[in-house]
Amino acid sequence: MFELIFFSLLNGIVTGLLLFMLASGLTLIFSMMGVLNFAHASFYMLGAYVAYTISLYLGFWVGLIVAPLVVGVLGAVVERYGLRHVHRWGHVAELIFTFGLAFLIEEIVQFIWGKDTKAYHEPEILQFPLFTFFGQNFPAYKAFMLLISIGIFIALLLVLTRSRIGLIIQAAITRPNMTAMLGHNVPLVFMGVFGMGCALAGLAGVIAGPALGTFPGMAVVLGSIVFVIVVVGGLGSLGGAFIASLLIGLLQTFAIALDYSVSDILVAFNITTDAESAFRDLWTLSLPQIAPILPYLLLVLILIFRPTGLFGKRES
Amino acid sequence: MLKVKDLNAYYGKSHILQGVNFNVNEGEIVSLLGRNGVGRSTTIKTIMGEVPPHGSIEFRGEEIAGMKEHEIANRGLGYVPENRDVFAGLTVRQNLILGIKDMKKEGRWKMEDMFDMFPNLKQRADVDAGVLSGGEQQMLTMCRTLMGDPDLVMIDEPTEGLAPKIVTQVAELLSEIARRGVSILLVEQKLAIALKISHRLYVMGHGHMVYEGTPDELKENEQVRKEWLEV
Incomplete structure (x- = not known):
């Protein structure tokens, strides 16, 4: 049991x-522009595919650096020449624009790379178990993912709270007009944040591609979960996104690892269930079976009991 | 320094500024007077690019009408809004840092100058600006704009809703700004302050200028005061 908790905890983190990494960019973009970028996870997918192609010629490590930069620049171009023009027509137009962009990117990815899963693997240097605990291996690549994610989190925190550009971003999020009238180029800041958010999504794709698979549906798989995180954490709250990300990561991994059914839980409370009853399918449902819907269940509960999310603020 | 010619501005279909003409010279303190709703604040907002301008706005010989807000600010125009637009979630010090346009350039004002003038701000330097009193927020907003080293600062109703002691401090700061060679365009409700510190005054009515003169001339012109200023 201890090793199960230990590994679930590590995998959950x-x-x-x-x-x-995905949610931080999405929530920052929402804070600044007030628009949920439906295409955000598509940039995550692009990161994986671009890194895969680069890795074929120049290796994994070059892809790790170059792919997020390429995706970031693409994101900045989308903001500058697409979203900024759509902005004048309001949030609905922006939502439709990003929704359409998500479809467009998916089609382009399938057109260029095909519909099959790509053989994008972790580098050989990381293909070994970092440690073995109760006979179970913990892959070095997962530790590498952990290190990169923690590094990005710390860097993001330092940039936002300790640097002048971080101050300008925080100011532009709350009062863009006043920030501009102090001489700061707010549209450029918006473009930079959009590009940085996309680059972070791209980086997530680069490191997740070898572990979770690089296929055209990868944006859909993670995209909806990221929206759940942003809503559960509180729209626009970076701290909320961090807590919600960990919460949902842990919730999913523990749900998959703990093989309990509803009847097992009821037995613990001395309630026996009838194997022949009309509800027998419900009693035999196991946690791993319902793991994929748990984030959405959490979303529904949050929307009912705390519509602003864990750390969101109600608009006045 | 600042020349405004035939300036018009609209909020939706409402024609707010209807051919505004005035100018501010180097080192001058000019006040815009008038009753509420005549377009004094809109004049400043239009010069800063917050409201789309129709007409000519020249600053140091360059046409700035139609430029973006940050481009106007970077040409040396500073704006202190009426609503004490502090960044509530940032500290006093961070608010002041945000006012600086170029960290490498040494301007007329340093953070120490601000703290010397307003010890309250120094004491609360690391406190969130959102918890400051109204007077302290007003000081912070003015100091933040000055940190950007503007050549002309436009200040909208700086004494509105402030205690008499703070009003005196604001008046002293305005005089200090002028002493350092910065021109001021002041929108002020309190006639006494405007008469005391201004070199010239304009009175606005119905979206355009209806009077221009010196403080002494306005003091003697009872008709203008009664028709356009007194309630």
């Missing part, structure tokens, strides 16, 4: 921090 790895997944949670990976999700945070």
Whole structure:
């Protein structure tokens, strides 16, 4: 049991921090522009595919550096020449724009790379178990993912709270007009944040591709979860996104690891269930079976009991 | 220094500024007077690019009408809004740092100058600006704009809703700004302060200038005061 908790905890943190890399960009973009970028996870997918292609010619490590930069520049171009023009027509137009962009990117990815899963693997240098605990291996690549995610989290925190550009970003999020009238180029800041958010999503794709698979549906798989995180954490709250990412990462990994059914839980309370009853399918449902819907269940509960999310603020 | 010619501005279909003409010279303190709703604040907001301008706004010989807010600010125009627009979640010190446009350039004002003038701000330097009193927020907003080293600062109703003691401090700061060679365009409700510190005054009515003169001339012109200023 202890090793199960230990490994679930580690895997949950790895997944949670990976999700945070995606959610942080999404929530920052929402804070600044007031628009949920439906195409955000598509940039995550692009990161994986671009890194895969680079890795074929120049190796994994070059892809790790170059792919996020390429995706970041693409994101900045989308903001500058797409979203900024759509902005004048309001948030609905922006939502439709990002929704359409997500489809467009998916089609382009399938057009260029095909529909099959790509053989994008972790580098050989990281293909070994970092340690063995109760006979179970913990892959070095997962530790690498953990390190990159923690590094990005610390860097993001330092940039936002300790640097002048971080101050300008915080100011532009709350009062863009006043920030501009102090001489700061707010549209450039917006473009930079959008690009940085996309680059972070791209980096998440680069490191998640070898572990979770590089296929055209990878944006859909993670995209909806990232939206759950942003809503659960509180729209626009970076701290909320961090806590919600870890929460959902842990929730998913523990749900998969703990093989309990509803009847097992009821037995613990001395309630026996009838194997022949009409509800027998419900009693035999196991936690791993319902693991994929748990984040959405959490989303529904949050929306009912705390609509602003864990750390969100109600708009006045 | 600042020349405004035939300036018009609209909020939706409402024609707020209807051909505003005035100018501010180097080192001058000029006040815009008038009753509420005549377009004094809109004049400043239009010069800063917050409201789309129709007409000509020249600053140091360059046409700035139609430029973006940050481009206007970077040409040396500073703006202190009426609503004490502090960044509530940032500290006093961080608010002041945000006012600096170029960290490498040494301007007329340093953070120590601000703290010397307003010891309250020094004491609360690392406190969130959102918890400051109204007077302290007003001081912070003015100091933040000055940190950007503007050549002309436009200040909207700086004494509105402040205690008499703070009003005196604001008046002293305005005089200090002028002493350091910065021009001031002041929108002020309190006639006494405007008469005391201004070199010239304009009175606005119905979206355009209806009077221009010196403080002494306005003091003697009872008709203008009664028709356009007194309630």
